[in-house]
Amino acid sequence: MAARHVIVAGAGIAGLTAALALSRVGLRVTVLEQAARLEEAGAGIQLSPNATRVLIDLGLRDLLAPAVTAPHAVRVMAGGSGREIVRIPLADAERRYGAPYWTIHRGDLQAALAAAAKTTIDITLKLGTHLDDFVAHGNGVTVQARVGRQMIDERGVALIGADGIWSHVSAQLKRQNRPRFRHRTAWRALIPAAALPDEFRTPFVHLWLGQDAHLVHYPVKGGRLFNVVAIVNDEWHDEGWSAPGNPDEILRHFARFSWADKARDLIALPEQWTKWALYERDAPFKGGVGPVTLIGDAAHPMLPFLAQGAGMAIEDAAVLASMLAKYIDDPADALRAYEGARRHRTARAQNASAKQAKIYGKTGPEALIRNLVMKAMGGEKLRARYDWLYSWQPPELAASNQRHQLPPD
Numbered sequence: 166m167a168a169r170h171v172i173v174a175g176a177g178i179a180g181l182t183a184a185l186a187l188s189r190v191g192l193r194v195t196v197l198e199q200a201a202r203l204e205e206a207g208a209g210i211q212l213s214p215n216a217t218r219v220l221i222d223l224g225l226r227d228l229l230a231p232a233v234t235a236p237h238a239v240r241v242m243a244g245g246s247g248r249e250i251v252r253i254p255l256a257d258a259e260r261r262y263g264a265p266y267w268t269i270h271r272g273d274l275q276a277a278l279a280a281a282a283k284t285t286i287d288i289t290l291k292l293g294t295h296l297d298d299f300v301a302h303g304n305g306v307t308v309q310a311r312v313g314r315q316m317i318d319e320r321g322v323a324l325i326g327a328d329g330i331w332s333h334v335s336a337q338l339k340r341q342n343r344p345r346f347r348h349r350t351a352w353r354a355l356i357p358a359a360a361l362p363d364e365f366r367t368p369f370v371h372l373w374l375g376q377d378a379h380l381v382h383y384p385v386k387g388g389r390l391f392n393v394v395a396i397v398n399d400e401w402h403d404e405g406w407s408a409p410g411n412p413d414e415i416l417r418h419f420a421r422f423s424w425a426d427k428a429r430d431l432i433a434l435p436e437q438w439t440k441w442a443l444y445e446r447d448a449p450f451k452g453g454v455g456p457v458t459l460i461g462d463a464a465h466p467m468l469p470f471l472a473q474g475a476g477m478a479i480e481d482a483a484v485l486a487s488m489l490a491k492y493i494d495d496p497a498d499a500l501r502a503y504e505g506a507r508r509h510r511t512a513r514a515q516n517a518s519a520k521q522a523k524i525y526g527k528t529g530p531e532a533l534i535r536n537l538v539m540k541a542m543g544g545e546k547l548r549a550r551y552d553w554l555y556s557w558q559p560p561e562l563a564a565s566n567q568r569h570q571l572p573p574d
Contacts, residue, residue: 169193169493170321172308174296174334176203178271179461179478180327181278185223186486188287192493195319196282197310201293203279208353209270209385209392211370215557216476218264219483222559225277232273234384235265236370238544243536244375247425250536253544255370262555268370270385270392274475296333299324301455305496322496323456325485327478330444331404332463340451344444344466350399351443351469352415354435356391358384365391365431374532376423379525382431395419395432396469402442410438443468445519449512450504458500460485465511470521473514473554481507483559506560514554 169192173180176198184194212220212233220229239253258266282288291310294317299308305322326334330344358366365371368388373380378397385392397418415438419429450464458464461478485503492499527535539547 168322170195171323171325171489172197172306172319172321173325173327174308174332175326175328175461175463176200176275176279176290176292177327177329177461177478178274178278178475179463179482180325181275181282182219182223182479182482183325183327183460183485184282184288184290185278185285186219186482187489188285189223190486190490191287192486192489193287193289195289195291195321197294197296197308197319198290198292199295203275203292204272208351208394209268209355209383210274210475211383211472212267212269212274212479213472213476213551214258214262214264214266214555216479217267218262218557219479219559221264222483223281225281228277228281229267229269229274231387232277232385233267233269234368234388236268236368236383239370239372241539242371242373242428244373244378244380244419244424244428247427250374251539251542251544251547253548255548258555263558266555268383268385268392270390271475273386296328299334299337299457301457306456321456322493323458323489323500326453326457326459326463327461328463330462330466332459334457335459335463338454338457338459340453341446342448344446346402347443347445347468348398348400349396349443349468350401350440352395352397352410352438352440354393354438355385356382356393356431356434358389358391360434361391361431362427364427373428374525374536375428376420376528376532377526378418378424380419380428380432393431393435394469396443399442401440404442404444406441407439408441410440412436412438415440445515449508449515452504453500456496456500458485458504464507465515467511467515468518468522470525471514471518471554473518477511477514480510480557480559487560510557517554 171194173196176196184196187194237256241250255266295311297309306324308319326332370383380395382393445466460481488499488503
């Protein structure tokens with residue numbers, strides 16, 4: 166039966182969060198995932214209060230607790246001198262925004278979402294299932310998928326493309342240009358907490374700003390490991406998330422004459438690195454067609470300088486469920502309402518991320534001025550610049566729950 170049945174393509178963070186949110190509003194969900202099993206892939210991620218609020222509302226707080234860390238602050242460091250520029254407080258995030266700020270490994274978040282989905286009676290997760298085609302019709306949408314050599318059909322009132330930046334659903338819609346390479350690569354590695362110097366073993370997000378690169382590291386796996394991400398100017402642009410990276414190559418991007426020994430020593434610790442090329446789209450998502458839409462990176466891939474890729478996907482899932490619940494008798498209208506509700510905010514996040522990239526990338530005298538301005542502003546004022554981002558609430562909470570309003574200035 167297609168009635169009240171939604172098909173989701175992709176079992177990543179966007180797709181699984183959407184499935185849980187949709188099931189919460191009374192819809193039956195089938196998630197199609199081409200991977201034969203869900204493996205622990207990807208880097209650590211930061212989940213700011215706009216995202217954790219949704220996850221907690223879905224009942225995932227206890228399930229995620231062993232894997233998350235609530236960092237005390239973002240400690241911004243000068244790459245050249247190795248000195249602290251400013252400290253942006255996060256310890257009181259839950260009091261200020263109504264939800265905590267967490268760091269977690271992407272694989273742990275995906276595993277928790279998958280575990281919750283598998284125990285939800287209205288969610289069916291089909292692994293090893295490749296979406297080949299779909300067709301919209303008067304009763305919704307029919308999806309043709311392949312499991313090995315066997316072809317299967319799924320019928321639903323809507324199809325949600327949550328299949329990432331190289332989305333097959335997006336390609337079939339033909340509503341977006343291909344993502345563009347941004348001449349940067351991101352390198353990632355995991356370091357045991359015990360291997361780090363005492364200065365960097367504390368529960369902070371460390372952000373280093375330096376010549377032609379920046380470096381971020383923070384605790385994951387409940388503090389047992391630290392995730393390290395280095396973003397550098399580069400022309401390597403293969404598609405994919407897990408290409409092997411040469412440790413000597415990444416160290417060359419952090420030259421001794423321009424980067425402090427403390428940063429270089431940290432980069433030298435991992436024996437294995439993986440890398441991926443950074444892509445994004447210039448134009449906002451134009452919207453889907455009929456009973457088909459996109460969420461997460463499929464709709465609005467963004468550069469990682471605002472740490473909001475996962476956050477925007479999680480927000481998408483909450484708004485999508487809210488709109489489908491509100492307009493269930495006309496799913497196409499529900500999807501257009503979802504797209505309209507998300508367009509301005511996701512575009513603002515994309516633009517803010519691009520502006521942040523320019524700030525991080527300043528060199529020479531401009532970098533010195535940037536550091537002095539940040540130090541003069543102080544951590545509280547710098548954090549206030551993110552209030553618009555972190556204070557977001559899903560539509561139903563925004564309408565009915567006033568407990569988490571920001572305190573007056």
